[in-house]
Amino acid sequence: MTRQAITGARIFDGAEWHDRMALVIEDGKVEGLIAADSPTDAIRVPADGAMIVPGFLDLQINGGGGALLNETPTVEAIRTICTTFAQFGTTACLPTIVTDSVPVNEATIAAGIAAVEQGVPGFLGLHLEGPHLAVSRKGAHDPKLIRPMDESDLQRIVEARRRLPNLLITVAAETVGLEQISRLAAAGVTVSIGHSDGTYAQVKAAAEAGATMVTHLFNAQSQIGNREPGVVGAALDLPSLSAGLIADGIHVHPASIGIALRAKRGPGRIFLVTDAMSITGTDWTEFELTGQMAYRKDGALRLADGTLAGADLTMVDAIRYMHGTVGLSLDEVLRMASLYPAQALRIEATYGHLQRGARADFAILADDLAVRSTWIGGEKRFG
Known part of the structure; x- marks a missing residue:
């Protein structure tokens, strides 16, 4: 070259x-x-x-440019997602599938393996967000598809990790066993706690078993209380956990973002994710997500009942928001979009700087x- x-x-x-x-x-x-x-x-x-x-790393990106992995779990959809967000400075990403059926999960994993074989620029691996979550914190995930993790699920994930450069899975602290988390972590899978009503003690136990992240901090998880810190409190207090953050001015109040940044104990960091959907990078006004219609209005994506359904966000927009509205220095925000997600995925030797x-x-x-x-x-x- x-x-x-x-x-x-x-x-x-x-x-x-x-x-x-x-x-x-x-x-x-x-x-x-x-x-x-x-x-x-x-x-x-x-x-x-x-x-x-440094190019931006996005560890939670459901779709973009009209492609959504849940609807079209193909290498072509992965290529479209990576190409779409390259326009916005993202150089590496984990295309993400939300809770779905076993066949859709298998097809997504097969597409990810094909993307590796074809050398799709920007493809970093996959993020499986579910289906092993808490129905009480389902968000826009279809509750009929949420279920416990069995041995076949675990083996499928472990085998997928052998053939993918990176694999991130979001699980609920209270629904997936500590032995399962430990086995996943030992196999090189990055385990993140999300869509969880777990207690501080449950998240701490999950972290001790090998979980290292929390998915979209503040959203679809138990909040900080005076007698129970919940998932949010555990994410901020436990040094081993990093946490993704959707900084669009809709998912999290800027004051809450500031409080979280000041409270976070390291070496774990808070980093930016987009949680983008197929509609991002298009002029669409609606899209389908696992059989449910979601609508774009006033910068937000919502189901008919008002539940947030991902975000209409690019990484460079999140950087603008964090710098201009939350008031962080530009260099720190850039690290939140590049170095910190690389560290969370443990690939900072070659990515993020x-x-x-x-x-x-x-x-x-x-x-x-x-x-x-x-x-x-x-x-x-x-x-």
């Missing part, structure tokens, strides 16, 4: 900003930073007046955060 030097832009490498430097990439990886005026045999690619930032040896996954942004171009593995995929 041609050696290139991206010049003329401020560079955020995931830790700090660099001025008057060039980003040198070769063979799909970051070679390093050099002074912008240094002699080099690399082909210079101008990015005048822009920002170069632009330091030497990292994948050459990055976005070039204008001052207003509009995405000028998106690069995946050193190749321009948008712009």
